[in-house]
Amino acid sequence: MNILEELRWRGLLADCTDPDALAQRIAQGPVTLYCGFDPTADSLHVGNLVPLLALRRFQLQGHRPIVLAGGATGMVGDPSGKSAERNLQTPEQVEHNIAHIKVQLTKFLDFDVAANPARLVNNHDWTGPISFLEFLRDVGKFVTVNSMIAKDSVRSRMEDREAGISYTEFSYMLLQGYDFCHLRKTFDCELQIGATDQWGNITVGTELTRKKLGATVWGLVFPLLTKADGSKYGKTATGTVWLDPKRTSPYRFYQFFVNADDADVVKLLKTLTFLSQEEIAALENELKANPGARAAQKALARAMTLLVHGEARLAGALKASDVLFGGSLDGLGAEDFQDIVADVPNKDFERAKLAGAGTSLIDALVAAGLAPSKGQARKDIEGGGIYVNNVKVPDIARALTETDIIFGSYVLLRKGKRTYAVLKLV
Template sequence: MGLWADLQWRGLVHQWTAEDLGQILETQKITFYNGYDPSATSLHVGNLVALTLMKHLQRAGHKVIGLVGGGTGLIGDPSGKSAERNLLSLEKVAENGKQIHAQIVKVLDASDNPPIYANNLDWLGTMGLLEFLRDTGKHFSVNAMIQKDSVKNRIEREGEGISFTEFTYSLLQARDFLELYRRHGCTMQTGGSDQWGNIVGGTDLIRRAEGARAFGLTVPLLLNAEGNKFGKSEKGAIYLDGAMTSPYAFYQFWLNTQDADVMRLLKLFTFLPREEIEAMDSQVGEGSRPVQKLLAETMTKQIHGDAEAARAIAASAALFSGDIAGLPTATLLEVFADVPAVELPRDRVAQGVALLDLLVESGACPSKSDARRQVSQGAVRLNGGEAVTGEPTLTANDFLDGQVLVIRRGKKNYSLVKLI
């Protein structure tokens, strides 16, 4: 299968600006770029679609430019936004840009065909207003600009509309394309489907200013089988930064993929060969969820590395089996990050503290009478062990590593007690 057919089979192609783009990508080696807006401290799962496309093209021999919008990030992209963004400081944009740059570097290959990295503050930050208006603004029609969805939707919506600052964003992005064309011979821009209008503006600018041909290629908006935006959990977006979404939570997110979505995501996000992916189709729906496990392991390795993936898999297996006593305390706290927890002064347990009291204080049981009933019915377990009998008094020796007590009531109700 050729590159273009493979990208389409994987679901990575949404819109493209020229009918012969597929042939060009298969017969020539071009330079292309994808830009990232440093309005947040981390990329999220939705950004992985374009990053995956970039890596496929890079592996096929095309030169990739990863662009961080240190200049455009000071303005804010109106695409997909219903209201004016709050402007970030130069320092905050720079800080976000460094973190996003590090995440892009982690995903892209660095050996055989190393990427080029750029920051558009390098040219936008020194460009004068008159220069910008003469060399860039003269090539754009306001009539056409106000027909773009990112502008039109804001103008037609009641409220403040759109500021001139955000209105000019598409011109700045087009200028990026032109600068990268002049500096690196870049002839294609990739991005999400919401960037289509901005990308076309860049190809038009290169044609008008340089008389050259340039191309645009977008990836689809990521939706699940129910038509909802993919990449969200109950706690919000799934980030690539391990400090914002832990490797364990990242692994669990993929592990919990619905059967209706898992094959599509395996094609979309992984670099597994087509034959291996298609061979997994018959295993979708099996109780042990082998396809979800393959997806979760592959994605966690790609973003967080083999060691973190191994820890996430071990923690998941331990939680499933109930054998959590052997987990490191740090991993334990990560696994149970979302369960009810209470902190207890260490000196309070020096002489012992009644389990019934801890069951109530930790939120495991609403009252002592309920706690006593749950214990008598064999419904309470500590640290993954056997069901508790009687009404024991606990000391620090009963806490894992002398720090954490994991209480399980019933099959799935967990709570934590931490010693401080």
């Protein structure tokens, strides 16, 4: 199966400038391709995964991927898919972001393999030295305003009289088009890939390269990563899901994918993982037969967390997730526990009460909101439904003492299978 066939069955081939000609070119041997990422933050996010993993898919089949960091375009701002002007970043911000993103890229692409190493370039290297007059003569001359206005990203903004579009953002597609032309001339790059919202910018590049260099290049785009209801995938109620563990912890990253809706999970397995057709078909059948087991979601979450964060952090995320299903706290890291604490009700509790003989567990259950009264707390303990740090409590006389404190400041209480509360000692 060649790369285009793989993209097609995974649902990743939304459009291509000339699919038949590109298929013929790929049949002749490896191509050099690129995808650009503007460094708008110091981390990539889940929304970047489709094009980033597509570069990996191409590399695994012997093609030569180029990652373009938008050191120049990142200071301008892409209007594609945006209803309002972006805030301009300083050169220092852009450089800071690129430095952090470089580290993340090594998790997905092989920059050291001898046959077809990935390459990282920065478009500021060739755009920065050009004067405004040179740019108008060498690039602007080949692109008509008529074609630029016809692009969806521009037309939608021009129709909004209040927001409009600045000349800065209007010029963005010229910069991206020039990138493609430069990469074709310098590295023999023949293909640019991206999401469907980049179609207008990509086609500017294919036309500019044809007119300026007389060379054939192609553009290929993937569908935007969306849920079954049409909303963008990659955000939660608390915001963007980042690839940097300092921004989104491995536990929360795992939880994001394990909570995928049944209507979305098969598509996500196809677009984001490297599981085979047979493996995904088996998970789809299991989903239909036993949706409550969430085997497809667990496979997705494991695959993505392993890919982005590695084995050790996957193990930590699995351990933390297991705790909320009654698993042992042994071996759980402090950072993972902090993530758990954020997911369950917290109650400030005086540390001094745990000194010496401690305080009654019955009183603590009422204080934590796990029991409406002392009488109910007694019944819950007698019924075997109360746990301290996920260890069942058999005795109504049980006291909480300093020996129950975990991670320096907490006691984890549980009622039944899934009702948790955390005493935060102050």
